Amino acid sequence: MEWESEKGKELFLLLLTSAHPLTRDEIIAAIWPDAGGKRASSVFHSTLHRIRRALYRECLVESGGAYALQPSGTFVFDAQDFTQLTEKARGLRDGREGSLDIMRQAVHLYSGPFAPLLESDWAQSYRLRLEERFTEVAARLTTQLVRQGDYAAALEVSETLLESDPYNEEAIYQLMHALSALGDRDGAVRAYRRYSDLLELELGIKPGHEIQQLHGEIQNKANKIPLEPL
Numbered sequence: 001m002e003w004e005s006e007k008g009k010e011l012f013l014l015l016l017t018s019a020h021p022l023t024r025d026e027i028i029a030a031i032w033p034d035a036g037g038k039r040a041s042s043v044f045h046s047t048l049h050r051i052r053r054a055l056y057r058e059c060l061v062e063s064g065g066a067y068a069l070q071p072s073g074t075f076v077f078d079a080q081d082f083t084q085l086t087e088k089a090r091g092l093r094d095g096r097e098g099s100l101d102i103m104r105q106a107v108h109l110y111s112g113p114f115a116p117l118l119e120s121d122w123a124q125s126y127r128l129r130l131e132e133r134f135t136e137v138a139a140r141l142t143t144q145l146v147r148q149g150d151y152a153a154a155l156e157v158s159e160t161l162l163e164s165d166p167y168n169e170e171a172i173y174q175l176m177h178a179l180s181a182l183g184d185r186d187g188a189v190r191a192y193r194r195y196s197d198l199l200e201l202e203l204g205i206k207p208g209h210e211i212q213q214l215h216g217e218i219q220n221k222a223n224k225i226p227l228e229p230l
Contacts, residue, residue, distance in 0.1 A: 008050040021066035103141040185222035
């Protein structure tokens with residue numbers, strides 16, 4: 001309730017995500033693109049006042065006509081921490097010492113779409129960049145876990161990735177692989193069928209060749225009847 005308005009919260013997040021101070025016109029264009037003239041100026045200044053009242057008076061600074069959050073202030077921002085972790089992961093080749101731990105931290109930190117209720121272009125763009133980073137690091141992590149034989153962890157990460165991106169082929173492939181390796185071949189087959197039905201219903205396409213091939217191999221193993229000992 002301290003924010004008093006969603007626009008106050010949005011302006012705070014805009015400044016928090018920006019790499020540099022923003023002018024009044026840049027802020028208005030990002031948050032109130034349809035406003036103009038005196039109305040735009042009025043709503044801008046009233047929103048600044050609400051942020052200062054919600055946090056503290058000096059939380060915003062203005063210099064040369066540009067606005068930013070207080071440089072000496074401390075603002076905990078998980079999206080920024082996530083971005084830094086993914087940057088570190090990008091700088092390390094798979095198999096390098098520490099790369100697995102960094103990717104685990106990043107995937108664990110990502111808790112879903114950034115500010116999902118915000119519909120402004122800037123928020124949607126920032127949200128998409130974070131989702132792309134998550135997809136990239138989660139896919140790398142899953143592949144590494146499978147290679148190391150940690151199928152339980154690979155299964156967990158694959159499920160998390162599919163929650164974020166239900167159409168991700170790499171995620172469903174590794175999920176089926178992990179389930180089969182853990183002895184749950186029926187579960188792997190069911191996962192394939194759900195994925196296949198989703199693609200057919202939503203996109204009108206079939207799973208890729210590699211996924212179909214893996215499904216066939218798993219199904220053949222599941223259908224094999226062990227011979228009775230002589």
